[in-house]
Amino acid sequence: MRFLRIFRGNTAASLSEAQQLRAYRSSGDVGVLGALYEPYMEMVFAVCFKYLRDEDACKDAVMQIFEKLVVELRTHEVEHFKSWLHSVCRNFCLMQLRARKTFVTAHDIDNEHDETLLIATGPEEPLFYDRQFDALEMCLGTLQTEQRMTIQLFYMQEKCYKEISEETGFDLNKVKSYIQNGKRNLKICIERNGRE
Structure with a gap:
C-alpha cells in the first residue's frame, strides 16, 4: 500500500499523540496532523474496505477522511485518537453506503x-x-x-x-x-x- 506513505520523515511524529493533537489544534499545521494520521492509515483503509469492498473507493476514503480531520480536529478535543478515528471511519463509510443506497x-x-x-x-x-x-x-x-x-x-x-x-x-x-x-x-x- 505505497499510496499510504505520504507523511514519512515528518519530525512531528516524535511527539506523543496528545502533543500532536494539541500542536495541530493550535497551529493548524497539516504536516503535524499528517504525522499523527500516518500510522493509522492502514487501519483506516482496512475499516473502509470492510464496508466499501472496493480498493479504489477505499484509497479515496483514506484521503477524504484525512481532509475531514483537517477541519474537525481544529474544533474537537479528542482524548483517545485511535477509537475516535475508528468511529469517524465507520460513520464515513456508512454515510457513503447510505448515499449509494447500498x-x-x-x-x-x-x-x-x-x-x-x-x-x-x-x-x-x-x-x-x-x-x-x-x-x-x-x-x-x-x-x-x-x-x-x-x-x-x-x-x-x-x-x-x-x-x-x-x-x-x-x-x-x-x-x-x-x-x-x-x-x-x-x-x-x-x-x-x-x-x-
Whole structure:
C-alpha cells in the first residue's frame, strides 16, 4: 500500500499523540496532523474496505477522511485518537453506503458493535435501510437521558463501561443496565419506525 506513505520523515511524529493533537489544534499545521494520521492509515483503509469492498473507493476514503480531520480536529478535543478515528471511519463509510443506497447484510459485518448499533433482526436481512438512519436518529431522542448518554458513549465514542461510569458518575452495573435497556428500546423503536 505505497499510496499510504505520504507523511514519512515528518519530525512531528516524535511527539506523543496528545502533543500532536494539541500542536495541530493550535497551529493548524497539516504536516503535524499528517504525522499523527500516518500510522493509522492502514487501519483506516482496512475499516473502509470492510464496508466499501472496493480498493479504489477505499484509497479515496483514506484521503477524504484525512481532509475531514483537517477541519474537525481544529474544533474537537479528542482524548483517545485511535477509537475516535475508528468511529469517524465507520460513520464515513456508512454515510457513503447510505448515499449509494447500498445494503450490507449482517453476515458481511462481523463486529458485534456494528450489528447492535444499526440493529439487524436476522442474518439474511440488510443491516440497515435508508429509512433506518432517520429512525435511529429519531429513536435516540426517545430514550431516557441515561440510556441515550450511555449508548452514545459506548457505541459512538467506543468507551468501555468503566470509562462511561467515570465520565457520567453512574454505577458500573447501572451503566450496563442502561446500555442493555437502551439497546432493546432502540431496536423496538427502529423496527417500528425504520421499515419500508
